[in-house]
Amino acid sequence: MERDETPARSREQILAEAATQLRGHLTFEQGMGSHGIPSVVGEGRLSELPQAGDSRPPAGPYSADPEVPVAPGGDRMTTAGAQEGLAGPRGLPLAERERRLATLAQEAAECRACVLHERRNRNVFARGNPASDIAFVGEGPGRDEDRKGLPFVGAAGQLLDKMVAAMGYARDDVYICNVVKCRPPENRTPRAEEALACAKFLRSQLEIVAPTVIVALGRCAAEHLGVAGQEGPWRGRWGSFQGIEVMPTYHPAFLLRSPQFKRVVWQDLQKVMAKLSGDQPRGSAST
Numbered sequence: 001m002e003r004d005e006t007p008a009r010s011r012e013q014i015l016a017e018a019a020t021q022l023r024g025h026l027t028f029e030q031g032m033g034s035h036g037i038p039s040v041v042g043e044g045r046l047s048e049l050p051q052a053g054d055s056r057p058p059a060g061p062y063s064a065d066p067e068v069p070v071a072p073g074g075d076r077m078t079t080a081g082a083q084e085g086l087a088g089p090r091g092l093p094l095a096e097r098e099r100r101l102a103t104l105a106q107e108a109a110e111c112r113a114c115v116l117h118e119r120r121n122r123n124v125f126a127r128g129n130p131a132s133d134i135a136f137v138g139e140g141p142g143r144d145e146d147r148k149g150l151p152f153v154g155a156a157g158q159l160l161d162k163m164v165a166a167m168g169y170a171r172d173d174v175y176i177c178n179v180v181k182c183r184p185p186e187n188r189t190p191r192a193e194e195a196l197a198c199a200k201f202l203r204s205q206l207e208i209v210a211p212t213v214i215v216a217l218g219r220c221a222a223e224h225l226g227v228a229g230q231e232g233p234w235r236g237r238w239g240s241f242q243g244i245e246v247m248p249t250y251h252p253a254f255l256l257r258s259p260q261f262k263r264v265v266w267q268d269l270q271k272v273m274a275k276l277s278g279d280q281p282r283g284s285a286s287t
């Protein structure tokens with residue numbers, strides 16, 4: 001019989017880490033409205049759900065992935081910006097960030113660079129802390145956002161707020177914006193030319209905020225930030241947008257329709273939390 005060479009303290013550390021991860025997961029589940037962790041999800045078992053790095057929906061009743069890629073053949077936003085990388089004014093005083101962002105938001109409010117301006121009620125620029133170390137980038141405003149002029153204030157926004165809270169942040173301690181600032185009709189996915197026209201705003205606001213990590217919410221955001229292709233796995237893998245690390249994961253609106261994917265989103269957010277604390281979660285690949 002082999003001797004167990006693992007020092008007692010290491011085992012304690014391992015157990016403590018596991019307990020921390022479990023506690024975080026339970027907080028996440030509870031915050032998202034769950035009352036326990038199911039052993040099965042509908043007719044599909046948990047083991048059939050996608051693992052980290054596997055964006056493919058599982059077979060069976062969950063095979064339809066409603067997250068629509070951007071139109072084929074369109075330019076990506078990353079081709080609109082210069083290739084030299086963001087200047088990243090880290091250390092910029094808060095007041096200066098706010099001044100620059102206010103100027104940018106005013107420009108966006110008057111923008112008519114794409115057809116989306118024609119039916120907008122309000123331009124939806126951003127909300128949250130412009131000095132945050134984490135920025136969430138979604139797809140585009142929905143009906144509630146178009147009415148209020150703020151991103152992620154509808155049902156998906158409330159779910160995002162719970163995700164943010166599970167990560168240990170206050171609601172307004174993170175920076176939140178979208179690929180396009182005006183609502184696409186019927187909440188359709190922004191077209192490539194619309195995202196490209198709006199790229200100057202997204203690129204500039206991310207340059208001013210200069211977060212340590214960007215979380216791309218949904219395939220559209222991931223594609224336009226240049227960290228996902230139109231086909232194949234895309235979520236759960238680190239990418240980079242102009243020098244800022246990007247973690248792509250599912251959009252909260254998708255989670256509302258398909259809550260069985262909460263677990264993999266929590267895995268992605270754990271990687272972000274570990275990155276921000278300068279550590280990698282146990283067993284995760286830093287891809």
Ligand code: SF4
Pocket residue numbers: 108109111112113114115116117123180181182194197198199
């Ligand atoms: S979506 Fe962007 S580029 Fe299009 S009109 Fe609105 S602010 Fe301008």
